[in-house]
Amino acid sequence: MSDSKAIFLKDATVNAADGDQRAFINKALGGYYTNRDLQKARYRDWERARDAASMAKWSAVNDLANVLEKFVGNFERNGGVVHWARDAEEARTIILKIAEDVKAKAIVKSKCMTTEEIHLNDALEKAGYGVVESDLGEFIQQLRGEAPYHFVFPCMHVKREAISALFTKHLGTAPTDSPEELTMIARRHLRQLYIDADIGITGANFLVAETGQISITENEGNARLTAALPRIHIALSGIEKVVNHLDDLSVLLPMLATAGAGQPMTCYNTLYSGPRKKGECDGPEEFHLVLMDNARTRILADPEQRDSLHCIRCGACLNVCPIFKNIGGLAYGTTYQGPIGSVITPHLRGLKQWNHLSGASSLCGACTDACPVRIDLHHHLLHNRRNAAKQSPTLFDLAFHHGFTFVIKRPWLFALGGRIFRATLPLLQKLPLPYMGAWMKTRDLPKAPAQSFRDQWKNQNV
Amino acid sequence: MSDARSDIFARIREALKVKAPKPHLKGDGAAGKTSTVAKPWLPDGGETAEDSLTILAEQLAKLKAVLIRVPDHASAAKAVAELSASKNWKKVAYHGHDLLRPVVAALTCETWEADTSFDKQRLEGCDAGITTCESIVAQLGSILVSSASSGGRALSILPHVHVVVAESSQIVPDLGAALALAKARHGDQMPSMLSFITGPSRTGDIERILVLGAHGPKELYLILIG
Ligand code: SF4
Numbered sequence: 001m002s003d004s005k006a007i008f009l010k011d012a013t014v015n016a017a018d019g020d021q022r023a024f025i026n027k028a029l030g031g032y033y034t035n036r037d038l039q040k041a042r043y044r045d046w047e048r049a050r051d052a053a054s055m056a057k058w059s060a061v062n063d064l065a066n067v068l069e070k071f072v073g074n075f076e077r078n079g080g081v082v083h084w085a086r087d088a089e090e091a092r093t094i095i096l097k098i099a100e101d102v103k104a105k106a107i108v109k110s111k112c113m114t115t116e117e118i119h120l121n122d123a124l125e126k127a128g129y130g131v132v133e134s135d136l137g138e139f140i141q142q143l144r145g146e147a148p149y150h151f152v153f154p155c156m157h158v159k160r161e162a163i164s165a166l167f168t169k170h171l172g173t174a175p176t177d178s179p180e181e182l183t184m185i186a187r188r189h190l191r192q193l194y195i196d197a198d199i200g201i202t203g204a205n206f207l208v209a210e211t212g213q214i215s216i217t218e219n220e221g222n223a224r225l226t227a228a229l230p231r232i233h234i235a236l237s238g239i240e241k242v243v244n245h246l247d248d249l250s251v252l253l254p255m256l257a258t259a260g261a262g263q264p265m266t267c268y269n270t271l272y273s274g275p276r277k278k279g280e281c282d283g284p285e286e287f288h289l290v291l292m293d294n295a296r297t298r299i300l301a302d303p304e305q306r307d308s309l310h311c312i313r314c315g316a317c318l319n320v321c322p323i324f325k326n327i328g329g330l331a332y333g334t335t336y337q338g339p340i341g342s343v344i345t346p347h348l349r350g351l352k353q354w355n356h357l358s359g360a361s362s363l364c365g366a367c368t369d370a371c372p373v374r375i376d377l378h379h380h381l382l383h384n385r386r387n388a389a390k391q392s393p394t395l396f397d398l399a400f401h402h403g404f405t406f407v408i409k410r411p412w413l414f415a416l417g418g419r420i421f422r423a424t425l426p427l428l429q430k431l432p433l434p435y436m437g438a439w440m441k442t443r444d445l446p447k448a449p450a451q452s453f454r455d456q457w458k459n460q461n462v
Numbered sequence: 463m464s465d466a467r468s469d470i471f472a473r474i475r476e477a478l479k480v481k482a483p484k485p486h487l488k489g490d491g492a493a494g495k496t497s498t499v500a501k502p503w504l505p506d507g508g509e510t511a512e513d514s515l516t517i518l519a520e521q522l523a524k525l526k527a528v529l530i531r532v533p534d535h536a537s538a539a540k541a542v543a544e545l546s547a548s549k550n551w552k553k554v555a556y557h558g559h560d561l562l563r564p565v566v567a568a569l570t571c572e573t574w575e576a577d578t579s580f581d582k583q584r585l586e587g588c589d590a591g592i593t594t595c596e597s598i599v600a601q602l603g604s605i606l607v608s609s610a611s612s613g614g615r616a617l618s619i620l621p622h623v624h625v626v627v628a629e630s631s632q633i634v635p636d637l638g639a640a641l642a643l644a645k646a647r648h649g650d651q652m653p654s655m656l657s658f659i660t661g662p663s664r665t666g667d668i669e670r671i672l673v674l675g676a677h678g679p680k681e682l683y684l685i686l687i688g
Contacts, residue, residue, distance in 0.1 A: 028670040045503035048489040052501065058485055065474045078652070084466035136676055137667035153667065160668055179668040183676055190677065195582045211645070211652060221619050221663040221678020227655070228615035229582055239470065246645060250638035253658070254504065254602060264505065264521065265602040265637075267664050268619075268678070270657040277654045282580040282614035293470045301477035307485060374485045 004333055005356040011331035012360065021157065022326060028156050029319055035262025036316075042264070053255050054374035056248040057310035060209070064300065067209045067242045068291075074212025075289060078274035085292040088118035094290050095120065095201070095234060096127055102232050102286070104129060104198040108190075110216075110223035111135035112203025113151050113313060114236045114292065117335045117348075120201070132193050134222035136186050143170050149329035151336055152260055152315030157328060190222070200226035200284070204237035205312065206252065210245050213271040214289065217256060224268050233275065233284040240296050240309040252312060259372040260314030295348045305380050308343050310373040317367035317377055323360050332357065339367035343380040351388050358384035415454065422448040507601030507635030514600035514635050521603025525661030526674060527682040531630075535561075538627055538685050539568040542592065545625070545683065546571055551589040557613030559594050561627055565685075566592065576613045582620070591621035591679075595628050596656070597643050598684070601636040604660040605684065606644065608653040615655045624659070624679040630688040 015021065040046050060067045072082050085091035099107065107129050109115065121142070124131045133142040137154035141147065143166050148154035155163075163182050164175045173185050194200075202223050206215040214235055216223050227233050243252065249269075257263040276283035299309055318324045318338030329337040334345045334357070342357035358381040367377040389397050407413050425448040451459070464472075489503075508514030522529045530545075532538045542565050546554065555576040556566050566573050576585060585591075593612035595605050605626055612618045618626075634640050637658075644656060663678030674680050 031670055042505040043503060044506060045489070048503035049501075051485075051487040051489045052503070054485040055487070058482075062478065062482055064478065065471055068474070069471075077650075078654075084470055086466045086469055090466060134677065135667070136665045140667070153670065155667055156670060158668075163668060179671045180673045182668055183665055183673040187675065187677055191586060195586060211650075213652065213656075219663070220665050220676035222676070224615070224619040224657065225677055228619060239474075246641050247638055250636065250641055251501065251504065253637065261666075263660075264525075265604055265658065265660040267660050267662075268657055269604075269660075270655060271652075272655055273652045274654045277609070280609050280614055280654060281577045282616050283609060283654055291470075293473065297470065297473035297477050300474060301480070303480045303482035306482040376486075 002353040002356070004353050007333055008331060008356055008360070011333075012327040015328045015331050016326045021328065024159065025157060025325055025328065028153075029325070032262045032319055036258060037262075039258040039262055039264055043258075049251060049255060050372055050374055052251045053312075053372050054307075054310060056243055056245075056252060057312070057373050058307070060243050061240060061300070061306065061309045064239065064242070067244055068239060071207050071209040071212060071242050072291075074209065075207075075214075075273075076212070078212045079277070080212075080274050080287040080289055083288060083290045085290055085294070087294050088292075091118050091236060091290050091292045091294070092120060092123045095236070096123060098232070098234060098288055099124065099127070099129055099199060102198060104232070106193065106197045107131045107199045107201060108194055108197035108226050108230060109133050109138075109201040110203070110218065110226040111138050111154070112201070112236060113148075113335060114203050114238055115201065116148065117294065118236075118292070120236070132190070132197075134190050134194065134226060135218070135220060136183060136222075139186055139190070140166065143167075147330065147335075149337070150315060150318055150324075151313060151341075152318075157330075194225045194229045197226075197230040199232045199234060200228075200230035201234045201236065202226055204235050204241055204289075205256070206249060207237060207242040208246050208249070208271070209242055211271075211273065213246070213273040215249060215253070216270050216272070217253065217266045217268070219261075219263075219267040221268055224270060227270070227272060228283060231284055232286050232288070233272070234288045234290065235272075236290045236292065238296050239291050239293055240300075255372040256312050256314045259316040259370065260319075299344065299347045302347070304383055305343065305347070307373075307375050308340065308377075308380060310375055311340050311344075312373060313340075314372060316370040316372065320366040320370045322362055322364060322366070327360070339377045339381070340375070343375075343377055343384065346384050346388075351384065352392050355384055355388035358382075358388070415452070418452050422452070501636070501638060504636065505601050507599070507639075509635075511630075511633065514633050515630065518598065518600040518603060518633060521600070522661075522684065525603050527603065527661045527684060529684050529686060531686045533688065535564060535687060538687050539565045541685055542625060542627070543568045543570070546590070549589070549623070551623075553588045554590045554592060555585055555588040555613075555617055555621060556592040557594060557611070557617060559611075561594050561629075562592055565627055576617045580614070580616075582616065585616055585620050588621045590623035590625055591617040592625045592627065593618050595626050595632065596647070597640045598628060598633045598686075599635075599637055599640045599658070600633055602658075602660060604637070604640070604658040605682075606640050607657050607659060608644070609655040610648075610653040618657070618659065619678045622675070622679060623681045623683070624662075625683045625685065627685045628687070630686050
């Protein structure tokens, strides 16, 4: 068993038994379900909107070389600087080099899962830079020293009392149980930090090839401030974030907000096309964009699962997933949690160590239904399972597969086996069966019918 | 060693040698042929100007943004002056624009044309920022500001209150129309920032409970002339 699997099984078991925490998560998501349904009802045809959204992403991803090239040409013409990173290490090196070149002291960041993916904060801190997460949820998680619980709602599992205690400890503020007051504490604390920072680091939700702009979606205004006040702006993005046309955003932006957060539109959707232009009064002097592969081309090379690169990271699949809701986001041990995380993590970090996530699914298909860009999520979980069994089958897989094939090809053996199985079922219930322990702990074996189906069929005298 | 850029492009080209099937579409596929065609499946933005205004007012109310409709420029100035007095604003920053100068002239507090210099600390000390906008999206209640129409990037996000003064002719039905207008207006000289603002800054990060004014403005006013 891989380490990551052992940790996963342990954490998942503990969390699933924590009724309080599960109730808390369910309550937190309750408002989302209502708002999402209200907003979806405003769409005159949600399914056709999903068609358009998935086609917008499909056409860009399946023509990635050309679209990316066009984007980069336009981005550079707008005065931005593009850097290429094959993997996480290269991306970190590039960003550290920029920080060194501009003699940065303080860095402010807005929420960006791609920077979580490459553990950028650790690298920057090790190099001696102060880095502050400015998104409220990320700020809280940074103070807690914990990874985000959900890639859209990073601290949704933390109760207000814990946040109040955290702020008292780190910021010296008086305890309060009001979410409003807690938010204002963070607001006051972060304001001066934006002003003092030399570098602002953001992610990107979309890269628009037609105009060379990057689009950033957020609710709080922290990304706006991060890209407005510091003298250097660095954005980190996966290469799969491109779309062809500016107009694609007229579909993708509202759907991202509605699917993921039950909003008509996220509060700030901002397009940046370069550093401060001539005649503009503010904005950064330099705008760097780091375009990173980090295993995305590996997913691209798998036509069956290529559509998982369409993901716009809305979080809808997490919000509806029975597994996510029961085991919580931290148990996954991944940057991307929930169904999409279970699909792509094996590609990013290795199928052998991460395939267990694809097993943690009821295959109910709620994720696929929720996905605004029609990623075939629950089938991809099956694809991962199949690929893992092919790539490195366990002894059990092999024995079971060959045994089953042998028996099913011989009807007499199948019938005999069935008879023996029916006769011994009551006995099996009491025996400690190899491999079956975890299954049997919470389940009874069914009662054996007196006759097999084939006998019943034979005996009905038609 | 080859450089990262050509390596990545080589990997992409190699990967795309095998074609992937199109997504399973539910509609007739017309929706897939994107770009500037009408999108009668998205939320409605109104057929007529009157419809659009009704939808806009509904959306803004739900977003907890305040819409103040005034008949003419003089009453816009009066509305902002009243707002300033009732909220007791001491310092107000504004974008130097013909639509705004008479508005600001009617204020009794300290005012500052933010475009003239970039002074973050001074801007942070302002109670409100007053800007114009590029367009207003009825469909979603979004206001499109830009570094050109809003005195740069910071004026519409750093002060605690944001006031937008606009003419009702700036309302467009939907997001697609707003993007098309921006493209037509700026061509390949887009302002370095274009931002759709949809209600006052907000967060739900603490127990998914909505709080306004996370980092950006806590209050958003749209003064709509005509
Ligand atoms: S897979 Fe689909 S539902 Fe899940 S986060 Fe990505 S876009 Fe949203």
